Amino acid sequence: MAHSMSIRGAQIPLQCQLCEGSTNVKWKCKECELLMCQNCTEKIHPKFKMADMHHVVEIKNVGTNHQDQFQKPNRAKCKIHISQDYCIFCQTCDELVCPSCLTKSHQKHDLQEIDEIFTEDVKSLKRCNTELKNRFLDFYEKEIEKIEKIKVDNMDQLQMVKCKLEKQETKFMSALKSFKQTILEDIENKSSAKESVASTAKSTIQENIVDITNKLDVNTNVANTNDIENVHKTAKNARKWLASAREPVSIDLKVFKKLPDFFPEPIDENTLGTLFGHLYDRNEIPISLVEIYTSNTPSIDRLKVNIGKELWISDVPTKLLRRIRTNNSCTVSILQNFSDHQVFDMSLLSTQALIFTVYNNRNDLYVMIGNETKNFCSFAPLIPRAVHVSKSGLIYISTRDSETVFKKSDSSIRQIVKLDKDKKQDIVFECTGTSKVITNITRIRDGINCLYVVDALLPNLQGRIISLGKDRTLKWIYNGELAASKYNFVPSDLEVTSAGNIVLCDMLNDALHILAKDGTILHHILLSKLGIYGPCCLEIIQSDKMYIGCRQEETEETKNSNLYLVSLSEI
Numbered sequence: 001m002a003h004s005m006s007i008r009g010a011q012i013p014l015q016c017q018l019c020e021g022s023t024n025v026k027w028k029c030k031e032c033e034l035l036m037c038q039n040c041t042e043k044i045h046p047k048f049k050m051a052d053m054h055h056v057v058e059i060k061n062v063g064t065n066h067q068d069q070f071q072k073p074n075r076a077k078c079k080i081h082i083s084q085d086y087c088i089f090c091q092t093c094d095e096l097v098c099p100s101c102l103t104k105s106h107q108k109h110d111l112q113e114i115d116e117i118f119t120e121d122v123k124s125l126k127r128c129n130t131e132l133k134n135r136f137l138d139f140y141e142k143e144i145e146k147i148e149k150i151k152v153d154n155m156d157q158l159q160m161v162k163c164k165l166e167k168q169e170t171k172f173m174s175a176l177k178s179f180k181q182t183i184l185e186d187i188e189n190k191s192s193a194k195e196s197v198a199s200t201a202k203s204t205i206q207e208n209i210v211d212i213t214n215k216l217d218v219n220t221n222v223a224n225t226n227d228i229e230n231v232h233k234t235a236k237n238a239r240k241w242l243a244s245a246r247e248p249v250s251i252d253l254k255v256f257k258k259l260p261d262f263f264p265e266p267i268d269e270n271t272l273g274t275l276f277g278h279l280y281d282r283n284e285i286p287i288s289l290v291e292i293y294t295s296n297t298p299s300i301d302r303l304k305v306n307i308g309k310e311l312w313i314s315d316v317p318t319k320l321l322r323r324i325r326t327n328n329s330c331t332v333s334i335l336q337n338f339s340d341h342q343v344f345d346m347s348l349l350s351t352q353a354l355i356f357t358v359y360n361n362r363n364d365l366y367v368m369i370g371n372e373t374k375n376f377c378s379f380a381p382l383i384p385r386a387v388h389v390s391k392s393g394l395i396y397i398s399t400r401d402s403e404t405v406f407k408k409s410d411s412s413i414r415q416i417v418k419l420d421k422d423k424k425q426d427i428v429f430e431c432t433g434t435s436k437v438i439t440n441i442t443r444i445r446d447g448i449n450c451l452y453v454v455d456a457l458l459p460n461l462q463g464r465i466i467s468l469g470k471d472r473t474l475k476w477i478y479n480g481e482l483a484a485s486k487y488n489f490v491p492s493d494l495e496v497t498s499a500g501n502i503v504l505c506d507m508l509n510d511a512l513h514i515l516a517k518d519g520t521i522l523h524h525i526l527l528s529k530l531g532i533y534g535p536c537c538l539e540i541i542q543s544d545k546m547y548i549g550c551r552q553e554e555t556e557e558t559k560n561s562n563l564y565l566v567s568l569s570e571i
Helices: 038-043 045-052 099-105 114-223 228-244 269-276
Strands: 004-007 010-013 025-029 034-037 056-058 088-090 095-097 111-113 287-294 302-305 310-315 320-326 332-338 343-348 354-358 364-369 372-378 383-389 395-400 413-419 425-432 441-447 450-456 463-469 474-478 491-496 502-506 511-515 521-526 535-540 545-550 562-568
Touching (some): 088 114, 111 114, 114 269, 302 343, 383 441, 413 441, 441 491, 450 491, 463 491, 502 535
Parallel strands (some): 343 383
Antiparallel strands (some): 004 010, 088 111, 287 562, 302 310, 310 320, 343 354, 364 372, 383 395, 395 413, 413 425, 450 463, 463 474, 491 502, 502 511, 511 521, 535 545, 545 562
8 A cells, every 4th residue: 555645735645765766655664764665675675674773663653652662672782793783683592693603603503683672572571561450459558458457457456455454444443333232231231130139138237237236225225224124025025036036148249140251252364354354256166066965984085986877985983884865855875885894095996996005014915805805916015005007007006015104214215106907016116214205104196297296204104295206206286385274284085177277175274275287276166165074085977077085084973074075167
């Protein structure tokens, strides 16, 4: 398409300024200000364009705002031939070259004009800028907005809590004064009643004193006279009164009850928290009670879910081992009952056969087959304690020597042994002599490339949780100090969730601790809020369901323990 220009209304075709007569003018060189036809642009001008970096554009785009079509690179000197400018881009070598470079080192290479690569790079940078803005800058600016909103919300929450605290303080002090006044009025009323009884008794006694005093005076005065008739009459009346008078009765002190004493309650954090209030962490995992089953067992020291609603439970003090089934009526049915089975720890094989260790320092691991207890494996001369079967079927056993548990000597041995399907033993962790790495492993669970164990340090089972790497390294220790607890930390059982977190029960503090894989505490949950006390064992049966068995306190009255099913989300 030929272009033209308008002169006084007449359209005059544009002519090429490099050849004569051609009106097929389509291009313009911005540097030379030359109008060119297609033929000259392709054959003649490229020489100038290559050497001088001329910028040739279509005439139709001259004067438009397409800045990316007219933007041109600045002249740049060649790093090798400093007297010459870069004139072209070598795609093969991915570098700018000058005419000398072109003739010497870049023969038969793929070449591209500088302005074209420059234009492409400019467009690429603009596309990158667009992506940087849309993908990153806008994102981070929104994140800043979120943070600022969090800060504002945090300050608002802080002010609101401060306001509530001040109002609560006013209400608390008012209620405290009112309560004090109530107690004071009560004891004052009791004191007034006692005062009234004492006054009445005193008045009666005083009347008796006056009466006796008058009689004494009369008798004395008459005795001092010579009137025989009056003396005889008075003496006769005195004898008659004394003969009929009642013996004096002492005051009954029971009538005068002592006033009650005031015994101030200890003002500790629990008392203040109960009376005044406390902060509620809204991030705390919600826990709810699903069912309570009466187990017909004094205590539940260990439990394992068998199939469906069947469970194995054991009670150490009574040496009972039972297989039970939970019913819809929140009761349990006893399917099997074994006496004289003082189970220390137990687990289930892939065949659902129960394997367990016992007290009394026996060297064997036992298995329950039908109604019979058989030896599964011997660890003599060592004593097996904790037992755990992994999902892959490996059996982990903690063993120790037969010497005193908590006082180690140079000959002491503590091991964790792995059994394969052929019952071949392999020591995966060992601690000998007086080393304090492990003392008395009572529970084992496996995680990803590690084992989690409960290590009891004292006879009262005060202890800690240890993570042991399968490369025989100690990874971390959790001793319960980060949780706000009233009593010593007594971890009695633990489970590993599908997310890799560790749930453990703290028996003395009636609590659950939830730990992350690195041993940091995520949540501390008081089970006493649900009426659950003395949690001794637990087992996760679904992603958010868990059984908790409890140990009863030692009292004269034996009670049946309960089995609790709770829902614990986000574990």
